[in-house]
Amino acid sequence: MIKFEEALKIVIDNTKVLPFEKVAITEAHGRVLAEDIIADRDQPPADNSGMDGFAVIYDDIKGASEENPAVLELVGEAKAGGEPPKVEKGKAAAIYTGGLIPEGADTVIQKELTKVEDGKVFIFQELKKGANIRKQGEDYKKGDILINKGKKIRAAEVGILASVNKATVYVHQVPKVGILTTGDEIIDIGEPITSPSQIRTSNTYALYTQVKEAGGEPVILGFAKDKPEDLIEKLRNAITCDILLTTGGVSVGDYDLVKDFVSVELGVEILFWKVAQKPGKPLAFGVWGENKRKLFFGIPGNPVAAMFVMEAYVKPALRKMRGERNIFNPLVKAKLVGGYKRKKGDRKEFIRVNVSFENGEFLAKPFGKQGSNILTGMVNSNGFGIIEIGKTQIEDGDYIDVMLFDTEFLKGSEND
């Protein structure tokens, strides 16, 4: 049985970054830049004022003090967006933040150091020549690269895109991820339950949400019964997808059904099946489509196993397709509260934990019931604590690695 690290390497090595598309900058948040962003003008485009105050000639204010103020004639105002007056010897122009420096002026005195009376400006302090002036091009010059391609777009990047007059921008495409739920026992929301053996799906919608969380475009391909004709029909809907996820149908009893049909119908080449991990042992992975650029994940039906596989394998692959650099969930060292014991150490185990951040360190509390069918435990968890192969006991207070799937706990509440 393949190890977790090898399996993950196979997945990532076989994942290809998607090509480009153009999107409106209002839709670009979270996407990855596929072009360098170039300055279309100097910034600032001309010398301007960093303060509200008066534009003056330095020689006129040299030596000014409380006792011996410089007194200049007020000749008008330089507003942001307006045309500035000219400043000659012995004169001053009112200026506002962002206002162009008037011809002749070389220094700006902030309003707080002045007084205006009868058309005269009294200046009570000497400033350095050039004070409070933002020089043309001091931030950047026309033609400079402001953002390199490969950067994930956040608010600052959108602001810069707007400032260089880009309404649209090239970004990497996002993968379309098909979700096919299999199993005679699984029924969708709204369908009537006629037997206690039926299970209302949780995976379909949990996986749908995980795909959205990682910035993919989820597509629900439907619910296939364990019948060849139904599987075939629904698998055909996957041909437009970049990633196909099936849930159920990969454990010992029934793996062959899904495996055979994805191979025959879609040409999936299976690269591994079964990983020495808990939960999620019966994970299958393969590639398909033109240049084998599409991915197939045969995901176990147990809800917690399915969610784990999504966090550990599918989200990183999906982020790589989107062109992202930081593709893996955060991994932190956390102090394990209460310790953890298990009988066998033959698999790498991922236990649900609730992580908090206290006094500068991460604390991880395992969720009581660790059965992979217990989805309610995920509600109180935000990470998977990692128990390495060979380890059967972790003492209270020992440190373990934790893969986080939710960093909300880092935020502060009103009651903190």
Place this chain on the structure above:
Amino acid sequence: MIKFEEALKIVIDNTKVLPFEKVAITEAHGRVLAEDIIADRDQPPADNSGMDGFAVIYDDIKGASEENPAVLELVGEAKAGGEPPKVEKGKAAAIYTGGLIPEGADTVIQKELTKVEDGKVFIFQELKKGANIRKQGEDYKKGDILINKGKKIRAAEVGILASVNKATVYVHQVPKVGILTTGDEIIDIGEPITSPSQIRTSNTYALYTQVKEAGGEPVILGFAKDKPEDLIEKLRNAITCDILLTTGGVSVGDYDLVKDFVSVELGVEILFWKVAQKPGKPLAFGVWGENKRKLFFGIPGNPVAAMFVMEAYVKPALRKMRGERNIFNPLVKAKLVGGYKRKKGDRKEFIRVNVSFENGEFLAKPFGKQGSNILTGMVNSNGFGIIEIGKTQIEDGDYIDVMLFDTEFLKGSEND
């Protein structure tokens, strides 16, 4: 001048949680539950198998061993979703994970401990009575609260909503946030530049994105020139918004224009103006509308000041309106690399830093140029390092609080 902490308290104390609405669970991700989620049946709904194997009667396998296996007659199979056969003394039924426990059986032997030959099942090990059986209701009982209202909805919660047959769910509404950009000098994307005093807006779209990041619904109300009739016309478009943001028009020179018009046109009651903080000193805040339930933020025009005000004030208020508990950006202690000096300590300063997480601690590197007009510095930053009032010097290696606005650095890359 009011202090940062007081200003923030006024904002949060005056922010009211929004009422409810019903949304499809496929759209519920990130929203906050406004109803308790109740189990509609026991989970598991009936006793079922946790393994692929055979359902047997415990008395039949008591004492079984490698040397002395129990030999039982195979009577059919209990598949997940299928109707189980009956198991009588001396008999065994094949069973798959999730399959209902057949009438009569009380124990499941995993496949690995058995052999099947000529319609007989050989069992080479004794297990405890009840082994590998998931009992009806062991996870939860019909009527149990599975998720309490107030919980932010993630993938696990969406999964549980589906599993209890909910296609839609009550969540808190999200605030509609109007963004009005003011200033004669500001022009939108695509408009021709005719003077070096004109500035292509970055704030409009950076703020738009920050509203989206915090889960609000941004609405661009347009660009108002510093003329009463233009301001009035565009302010009127704000009446459907829960939060009104104006950018520009609040520094010493021109505050009165925006302040007067929001007061007269929308009935905004200003609760503070000017905060002892850098950047963002000329921040104005008020309440308006029915029951004063709407918020107004008069945001400075400098791009970095505007983005800072969004992270420190507007996002927390927006999250509170959405019903969230953890409303404040993450605050971490970080080691300041290279130290920091300033001339005056009269304001709480928020310096742009790039935070990384190395060897179990946060490191913060200040961005070189800290001018509040330099948006490119935000591209390389993910947090605001906090310099308290009275402090003018932080030594290299000292610890400061950092308010994070991007936790992407916690993720791992392929090259780590």
